[in-house]
Amino acid sequence: MKHWRFFPILVKEEVLKNMGPLERFSFSKCSKNCWNLLSRIPNHLEYFRILYDDRRSVLLTSSKSTIRTLEVKIESDLEKERVDQFLLNRHTLKVKKLILEISPEYSEMYKKLIDFCDPSFIECMHMEQLDSLEAYKEIRETPQYKNSQEVILTWDFLMKLFYSPAWLGPEELRRLPYCV
Amino acid sequence: MSVENAPVVDVDEAAIPVEKKMYYRFESNDKKEFRVSELAIQQSETLNRLVEAMGYTSEDVENKPAIAIENIDGKTLKLVFQWCEHHKGEAIPVDDGSVPKIVEIPEFDAKLMDIDNGLLFKLIWAADYLNIVQLLNVSCKKVANMAQGKTPAQLRRVYLLPSDEEDEAAKRAAQEAQDPRAREVEEEFEERKRQGGNSFF
Incomplete structure (x- = not known):
């Protein structure tokens, strides 16, 4: 050519x-x-998981890209560092379903990742390992949480929430259609 | 002026009811003339608007000079009109925003585009200029397919991509070609910005 x-x-x-x-x-x-x-x-990805190769990650999630399912797994300092690197200087990500598999010791990463999702686009948040009430209270105030049609938590965490002062009553359940 | 007898049109015009099939005459920049059916022209938004605006009758088409397309040569225009004639009456696709785009290259199009890269470039350029959406789609797909399995070094050779240095040189050359007064103003503006001034005035 x-x-x-x-x-x-x-x-x-x-x-x-x-x-x-x-x-x-x-x-x-x-x-x-x-x-x-x-x-x-732009790209329109069915599924995306933050890759070790940051350059490739950035390219795949270029401006105006949409991601149907974004899965983030953080179980070590290395994985946390990788995710931090990815989020550095990023634009907002258009994500429909956010699956966060984050070990309890990295609970500050929940809010950080949720903040990077376009609040007008997100539909579902899946947080199976969330254990921190403090982190949850922060998440609950985000527009992403408020705009989600589904927020998925564990039954154990829901019970913990239920017996804590953070419980908002029936309003809380309306926002939490599913527990696993 | 030579009339290009490409398989662009059906020659047997006597067998075709005149009122249903009207043929327009177009002329390339190297003075080659083509006859193209009204239906085929609809594939090109640019030409379709042009002929609609002209409002030619069948007699006008014969009596008036051929419509000049000054930016496209005869060889390219022949390919374009062959494509339009083959795909006449087909729906013009609407971009659904899917990326990567799902474009299939039909057999006819693949044969038509079995040409050297220089001519393929001209075909793409013509498809863009004449706003022929599907021809642009398939030709861009063909160019994109050239990248399959290639390393960056191979891609540079396939597309003749300029390096960073060449891009910089081209940028400098464009700046130098600018009007000297405009350049002076720009430099003065940059100088003032460096000195911390917010306004040029």
Whole structure:
């Protein structure tokens, strides 16, 4: 292709929209301009889990991308560091369903991750390992929580919440349609 | 002026009811003439609007000069009109926003686009200029397919992508080509910004 430089910008974008993730990743490494161009092309991902390769993660979740299910697992300092790295200087992520599998010692990460989801887009939050009432109280105030149709917690945590001063009464149950 | 007898149109016009099939005449920038059916023209939003605005009758088409398309050469225009004739009457796709785009290249299109990269570039450029959505889709898909399984170094060769240094040089050249007074104003503005001034005035 002799004339890439002379393609109109919309044509370049059309070509890139037709490329799969692997080709896009290779293309992004060709020059700064290639990277900048790709960072404007959205992706629509069924599932995404933050990868070790931050460059690839950033590319897959470029501006205007949507993610049906974002799963985040943090069970070690290394995983926490990786997620922190990913969130650094990120734009808001359009996520429908957020699955957080975070060990109790990293409970501050719940709020951090929820804050990165577009409140107008999110529909479900799944927090099976949430154990901290303090973290939950913070989460409960977020627009993401308020806009979610489903918030999934464990039965044990719900009982803990029920017997605590943080329990809001029947209003709490209306927001929590499912427990596991 | 040579008339291109490409398989763009059915030659047997006598067998076709005139009132149902009208053929427009177009001329490329290298003075090659093409006859294209009204239905085929509908694939191109640009040409369709143009002929609608002109409001030609069948006699006008024959008596008036061919409609000039000045940015496209005959070889490319022939491919474009072949494509339009083959796909005439088909619905024009609407972008559903899916990414990666799900585009299938039909056999006819694949054969039509079995051309060198230079001509493929011109075809894409023409499809964009004439706003032929589906031709643009399939041709962009073909270009995207060239990237399959390629490393960044291979991609640079396939697409002839400029390096960072070349991009910088092109940017500098564009700046130098600017009007000298505009450049002076820009430099003065930058200087004032560096000195902490908020306003140019």
